[in-house]
Amino acid sequence: MIVRLANDEDRAAIWSIIGPTIRAGETYALPHDMSEAGALAYWLGADRETFVAVEDGRIVGTYYVRANQAGGGDHVCNCGYMTATGETGKGVARAMCLHSLDHARERGFRAMQFNFVVSANERAVRLWQAMDFAIVGRLPGAFRHPRLGFVDAFVMFRDL
């Protein structure tokens, strides 16, 4: 698997990954009915760098990295990762996260923060903990899960 910067020719493949995740509404606090154009404008926004994970010529995952805050907070970065349906459980998210940690260090960031990890997304929580992210905050009932109702969200953080 290689991880490389996304380009315009990846847009359809990126949408095929982020579209189902956004529509499901179980893991990201994004509007469920976001248009394809709106979702791509967000995921490929000018305020971030966006990457794709490629295996055997197929794009199996995508992530972005950006500064989490501006001004006096811009030494901490933020990332979002999504893996293609049918490619979960194969280490794609782990590989993207490792890439993002290296890339963020190269960019001069000193720490990485996830602002809103849905507590019911247990696989993600365990993976980030295994990658040395600590739960530094708990937002009570901050996410309306489509099946589970109000669930907590975590703020997760690690130094780089």
Added chain:
Amino acid sequence: MIVRLANDEDRAAIWSIIGPTIRAGETYALPHDMSEAGALAYWLGADRETFVAVEDGRIVGTYYVRANQAGGGDHVCNCGYMTATGETGKGVARAMCLHSLDHARERGFRAMQFNFVVSANERAVRLWQAMDFAIVGRLPGAFRHPRLGFVDAFVMFRDL
């Protein structure tokens, strides 16, 4: 003191409040060199409602309220408050916060979250705690204070 929606005629007064706070860079994670137009575009953005606090015809403070997340997170709001230099310590922030709590309830929000309260801003931390906000997260070294160096930031939260 009354608190009312901001309008276009308030722009100069709002800049006279938010400009010095942004330039000082001690309490908000915004670029210190933000232009007046950029700062007003942020503070009066289409994604939020912006209010001013008026005393004896003078604008002494301003705040915004917006959804903190989209999708399954849009029942939690976020606010930012700034008080005019020379008007601090007179209850302006408290009055604006009380107004925002009522307004957010009317809008149907279920909770309010502050994402990035600089720990060195002790007066603000004490005020929010007195207004029933809990520290639900601590972001280690997440803010570069211009005098103090790296300091923690708090995530603060309360139900409505």
